[in-house]
Amino acid sequence: MSEATTIDLEALAREAGLPALLADLDASLIGLVPVKTRIREIAALLVVDRARQSLGLPSAAPSLHMCFTGNPGTGKTTVAQRMAQILHRLGFCRKGHLVSVTRDDLVGQFIGHTAPKTKEVLKRAMGGVLFIDEAYYLYRPENERDYGMEAIEILLQVMENQRDDLVVILAGYKDRMDTFFRANPGLSSRIAHHVDFPDYSPEELLSIAGLMLAGLQYRLSEPARQALVEYIDLRRARPHFANARSIRNALDRARLRQANRLFASVGASVSREALMTLEAEDLRASRVFAATGSTP
């Protein structure tokens, strides 16, 4: 090899399709600033690592296990899926697939059932990302004969020894994950990246709604847009608010009502425009408005 002493980082990043990937991330994920910052950092680290490698400098495989905490509907699963793609593009994951599991897939029902079950899941996830949703369920301190601990031990072993084979992402609600990690300090210290997903602001939720509708080829009429703004404010104050998920559900129900409205308009032939547009009445029929009595 020639004695190269400089290397073009930008070219290396371009080669991996990184700028396009990050721009796409910015456009399709609204808000989530801390998350994007962390993804950028990880991407930069992997590019720099590759540069070091090509200059013959030692580079240890970084530990990329992550923990995503945040309220429901803040995009943890979506980001995990993206993460798998990004790591694949950067050449860290060989296959870039995401295996999404919960406690049921890892923990067995009787003695000796847990280890093979967990190992099978781990084998399936190799070369990609293992996403454990609601990871705090793995450990149940109230039941001392629970097999969850066994699954955690196997997980820890693989996370430590086969770092370049798979990336583990744990996800869950903030407070419960904190208790989970307090009970399993070994797990916490083996996860390099603890990323907290903030709640969305009303404006962000509105742009998310816009993005969801654009993806489905729908649009909002101006009064409907106004209704959605009001809806978001009201819905946020109500219990069981699940950020983007609540918005998606609201839009799904609005689409139902729109379909019903179009269907009921007897005899009228429907234009392309009408099929694509959600009207204010589709949104205002929601229970959320009825509860506060603000329906016009």
Next chain:
Amino acid sequence: MRLTQGTFSFLPDLTDAQIRAQIDYCLGKGWAVSVEYTDDPHPRNTYWEMHGNPMFDLKDAAGVMAEVDACRKAFPRHYIKVNAFDSTLGWEALRLSFIVNRPPAEPGFELRREEGPGRQQRYSTRSYATDKPEGGRY
């Protein structure tokens, strides 16, 4: 005498990187890969012991390699082979099978001749290794 059963058996032993590449090829085709071992190398012994269940839905060879290594650790002096099963309609058969581990010394086979009625000759083969009981061979 070197045992020649399965694909690649006339080639020098595959390296781990080569085995990994072959497994990646199988997984890319959507075949289910399994690991089997035996210490009875007779060619008619088609049913080897399974080491764990066949592995379905794998994407990467790392999982199979871990299983192969575990099998080598448990049976360092046995024959170990990797099978790839194709479940698509019309095939439903093994598509690839190759040996990934063999004992350090292979005594080979004896050709037995037996006189039949008249001048008839019957032939059979027998592995010298099977003189000893199972588990004590090699």
